[in-house]
Amino acid sequence: xxxxxxxxxxxxxxxxGWQIQANGITVQEELNRCLSKLLKEPIQTxxxxxxxxxxxxxxxxxxxxxxxxxxxxxxxYALNTYLPEDIRIQYSAxxxxxxxxxxxxxxxxxxxxxxxxxxxLPTQRLYTYFYHYKLDVEKMREGASFLVGRHDFASFCxxxxxxxxxxxxxxxxxxxxxxxxxxxxxxxxxxxxxMVRIIAGTLIEIGNEQYPPEKMGEIxxxxxxxxxxxxxxxCGLTLKEIKFL
Amino acid sequence: xxxxxxxxxxxxxxxxGWQIQANGITVQEELNRCLSKLLKEPIQTxxxxxxxxxxxxxxxxxxxxxxxxxxxxxxxYALNTYLPEDIRIQYSAxxxxxxxxxxxxxxxxxxxxxxxxxxxLPTQRLYTYFYHYKLDVEKMREGASFLVGRHDFASFCxxxxxxxxxxxxxxxxxxxxxxxxxxxxxxxxxxxxxMVRIIAGTLIEIGNEQYPPEKMGEIxxxxxxxxxxxxxxxCGLTLKEIKFL
Numbered sequence: 277x278x279x280x281x282x283x284x285x286x287x288x289x290x291x292x293g294w295q296i297q298a299n300g301i302t303v304q305e306e307l308n309r310c311l312s313k314l315l316k317e318p319i320q321t322x323x324x325x326x327x328x329x330x331x332x333x334x335x336x337x338x339x340x341x342x343x344x345x346x347x348x349x350x351x352x353y354a355l356n357t358y359l360p361e362d363i364r365i366q367y368s369a370x371x372x373x374x375x376x377x378x379x380x381x382x383x384x385x386x387x388x389x390x391x392x393x394x395x396x397l398p399t400q401r402l403y404t405y406f407y408h409y410k411l412d413v414e415k416m417r418e419g420a421s422f423l424v425g426r427h428d429f430a431s432f433c434x435x436x437x438x439x440x441x442x443x444x445x446x447x448x449x450x451x452x453x454x455x456x457x458x459x460x461x462x463x464x465x466x467x468x469x470x471m472v473r474i475i476a477g478t479l480i481e482i483g484n485e486q487y488p489p490e491k492m493g494e495i496x497x498x499x500x501x502x503x504x505x506x507x508x509x510x511c512g513l514t515l516k517e518i519k520f521l
Numbered sequence: 522x523x524x525x526x527x528x529x530x531x532x533x534x535x536x537x538g539w540q541i542q543a544n545g546i547t548v549q550e551e552l553n554r555c556l557s558k559l560l561k562e563p564i565q566t567x568x569x570x571x572x573x574x575x576x577x578x579x580x581x582x583x584x585x586x587x588x589x590x591x592x593x594x595x596x597x598y599a600l601n602t603y604l605p606e607d608i609r610i611q612y613s614a615x616x617x618x619x620x621x622x623x624x625x626x627x628x629x630x631x632x633x634x635x636x637x638x639x640x641x642l643p644t645q646r647l648y649t650y651f652y653h654y655k656l657d658v659e660k661m662r663e664g665a666s667f668l669v670g671r672h673d674f675a676s677f678c679x680x681x682x683x684x685x686x687x688x689x690x691x692x693x694x695x696x697x698x699x700x701x702x703x704x705x706x707x708x709x710x711x712x713x714x715x716m717v718r719i720i721a722g723t724l725i726e727i728g729n730e731q732y733p734p735e736k737m738g739e740i741x742x743x744x745x746x747x748x749x750x751x752x753x754x755x756c757g758l759t760l761k762e763i764k765f766l
Contacts, residue, residue, distance in 0.1 A: 286643050334642065361641070361643065362646070396606070397530055399579070399759070
């Protein structure tokens with residue numbers, strides 16, 4: 277028996293998120309199905325991040341246990357021949373039997389992309405959120421600076437969350453603009469439900485000058501979801517990387 | 522009666538190319554249908570570039586004549602509310618009654634994008650050609666330099682072409698690599714059928730060192746399609762811009 281880790285990239289457009297559920301097809305379901313076929317035994321994966329419907333990933337992480345004799349590092353290549361083309365394994369390796377992608381300490385990097393221009397671009401529509409009004413990137417950076425550090429992020433937590441504590445640590449937020457695309461990169465140790473999308477939605481309200489950057493500090497201190505901006509659409513979000521510490 | 526020009530962006534994935542045909546839905550067909558609905562008269566567009574099935578555009582150009590009173594510059598906004606989300610008008614304006622997007626002198630810029638890495642990335646699969654083997658960008662640039670200028674491009678012309686002359690002028694080719702994506706930008710006054718995709722397919726054979734860069738000169742002089750590389754897949758190609766001179 278060995279434990280194998282997979283780094284998984286996917287286009288979330290056509291999935292009801294990561295986690296297996298009754299409403300529709302999920303990434304985890306496709307992974308389990310294809311792994312079971314490849315390794316000829318029933319396989320159950322555990323994911324590091326249970327991304328929402330429509331959210332993309334370049335580097336989600338999953339582990340599973342198997343008695344199969346195929347070398348762990350070959351599984352990436354073999355599994356890709358079974359998977360649909362909107363899921364692709366980037367890496368596979370054997371890990372310690374007690375490695376758990378959710379309980380081991382990690383830093384995750386999410387990227388929220390906004391297409392900020394006059395008209396939508398069809399070739400960007402699946403991987404960015406189109407926003408028509410002018411956004412001031414400098415003000416967005418100022419607003420983001422209030423969030424870095426260890427705080428109670430209750431204002432940035434979606435309603436469906438069932439967690440004991442809403443305290444989390446954001447280790448950095450970088451905002452860059454290249455051509456028409458504004459990229460908000462958020463790094464942190466664990467995130468609340470919808471946290472990055474609510475941060476993005478609030479930064480947009482600062483970028484469009486509905487609120488001054490300092491408002492972000494007030495919103496954070498309020499610990500009240502009603503104070504923050506809307507949850508920005510799923511298609512703009514990508515889980516970029518997970519580093520285990 | 523006035524003549525209106527549209528700058529049209531589209532994701533070519535789900536279309537049988539630009540030009541109306543019996544095999545399936547095309548971009549021109551969708552444009553004509555939505556324009557006719559919007560302006561309440563039968564509209565026929567003429568396109569600058571009849572892109573192939575699966576090829577994308579950021580700036581194809583179409584013109585049509587209409588008696589409708591809607592100001593030309595408003596048509597972009599109004600038409601976008603009728604079009605499917607994989608087609609978006611970027612600009613509309615009235616032009617001279619004798620302006621014809623195919624017979625007026627122009628320079629077109631095409632971009633061919635190659636995703637050059639170990640494993641495919643699902644979020645790039647629709648807009649790049651995934652190529653696994655190592656490509657030497659410097660050698661590709663050397664090879665491309667043989668093509669710049671006015672030449673007989675018969676070696677780079679698809680079999681279905683019905684043209685009097687295969688002489689064309691390529692005004693520049695720039696090849697850049699950023700992260701895992703190699704972008705081949707080709708500018709020229711008119712192109713032959715499949716010309717950019719055959720150039721890309723041949724540059725890949727030079728980049729992977731199957732042929733030395735000088736081979737590109739020989740292929741060009743041969744005026745024989747059999748000498749050039751394969752036609753690279755449509756999904757990697759985007760018509761970026763058309764400048765009328």
